Amino acid sequence: MGHVDFVDATRLAAVPIKATRQEATMHFSIFRYNPERDEKPYMQDFHVDLEPTERMLLDAILRIRDFQDDSLTLRKSCREGVCGSDAININGRNGLACITPVRELKEPVELRPLPSFPVIRDLVVDMTQFFKQYHSIKPYLINDEPAPEKERLQSPEDRDKLDGSYECILCACCTSQCPSSWWNPDKFVGPAGLLQAYRFISDSRDRATQERLDDLHDPYRLFRCRTIMNCTEVCPKGLSPSRAIERIRLKMLKVEDDHGGLGIHRVPAIR
Amino acid sequence: MRKTFTGLRAWLIQRVSAVYMLLFIVFILAHFVGDPPHSYAAWNGWMMGSSVSMATAVFFAALLAHAWVGVRDVIMDYVHPVAFRVWALALLGIGLTAMGVWVMWILWMRHG
Secondary structure, three states: OOOOOOOOHHHHHHOOOOOOHHHOEEEEEEEEOOOOOOOOOEEEEEEEEOOOOOOEHHHHHHHHHHHOOOOOOOOOOOOOOOOOOOEEEEOOEEEEHHHOEHHHOOOOEEEEOOOOOOEEEOOEEOOHHHHHHHHHOOOOOOOOOOOOOOOOOOOHHHHHOOOOOOOOOOOOHHHHOOHHHHHOOOOOOOHHHHHHHHHHHOOOOOOOHHHHHHHHOOOOOOOOOOOOOHHHHHOOOOOOHHHHHHHHHHHHOOOOOOOOOOOOOOOOOOO | OOHHHOHHHHHHHHHHHHHHHHHHHHHHHHHHHHOOOOOHHHHHHHHOOHHHHHHHHHHHHHHHHHHHHHHHHHHHHHOOOHHHHHHHHHHHHHHHHHHHHHHHHHHHHOOO
């Protein structure tokens, strides 16, 4: 039998928690806009006493909504960085509220909706254009060959080529922070859409590679990218849309590559 | 947008011209540091030699093409009304062409 340490919950509760930053009041400044009531958007201040268990920014926002102002509007779902619903601008930088440690943030913590997207209310933005661009790259496998009895197989090496692009959760942190998307959101596909374009261009089971490349071969859809690389820097999943864009350009030039996947980088902490 | 404006070609022109300009600048700097000309006549003679003047002409062609793509991109990003954009691109084209003619005149006609 292995040795097991049980934690005595009653004893834990009796130990007074030391007054650390964990108990400190944190100061938030949150973008508010209700189009039915407000003429203009404004920033509203909130002071929150965080419980020790409330470690992420989303916990703090929910505490504000539940205890201070229930009209505060935001999107959230999985609360663990998988669904991409709670992408917001945190101290000037896009990120997911649910995986951003709240105590590391500089105060006052400024929270705004994703830049350049039309605001619906408070922190909720209209993502119609974003998903329109995403759908424009045909984000599905195109293969007219007769389907095999079980499934379309792929070698492990070919599967590795999808690493770093299939993990995208479409939170729009990248596209919303991309200046090329700011100037031409209707014509430039944007980093999220182009990362997905690369995901299908590099898929060995897809048969529409050339059509996909031709579709991006105009001055706007791909080539508005000025390699600013904000997309790669802010991606909360550590993906590199800018590298995907570079690979698409090389494919257009028929430069053969055996690079494998795009790779995943460390995500810089938001301060 | 017409096909002559294809993004890939413009992007490629910008990359290739940048590489050529970099090599040319390194070559010119290396020459002036390693073997500086002692007089205007010596400099002029070297500069006007057929291979150097040809390389210089290609440098300016690369510079003008690079500038065309770069400024065209800025105009496409920021100038959205079609009428303004056509004027801006026309002005840019005329200006760059004039500079190209001027460079050719300096390199070949003046001493021709």
